Amino acid sequence: MITVMDKNDVTKHYSNGEVIVVWQSAKCIHSGNCVKNLKPVFNPQQKPWIQMDKGSSGEIKDTVAKCPSGALSIG
Ligand code: SF4
Numbered sequence: 001m002i003t004v005m006d007k008n009d010v011t012k013h014y015s016n017g018e019v020i021v022v023w024q025s026a027k028c029i030h031s032g033n034c035v036k037n038l039k040p041v042f043n044p045q046q047k048p049w050i051q052m053d054k055g056s057s058g059e060i061k062d063t064v065a066k067c068p069s070g071a072l073s074i075g
Helices: 033-037 057-065
Strands: 002-006 009-015 020-024 072-074
Touching (some): 033 057
Antiparallel strands (some): 009 020, 020 072
């Protein structure tokens, strides 16, 4: 499911059937923490940039919890 508010404020949902990750672009401060923590899943060089099948639900939840801005959350 993708909800587009405007170009600079996009909310996207990614699911592996078990966990839903919500990403709010307007809150992202591009710290790169998520990429450093779990690059197979969170990698801006791939499309979509979050690939839920490349990590375990536990790893994904841990990484979401470390997002400093709250841009990533569990839906
Ligand atoms: S950890 Fe959060 S704020 Fe940092 S790049 Fe990832 S989504 Fe954006």
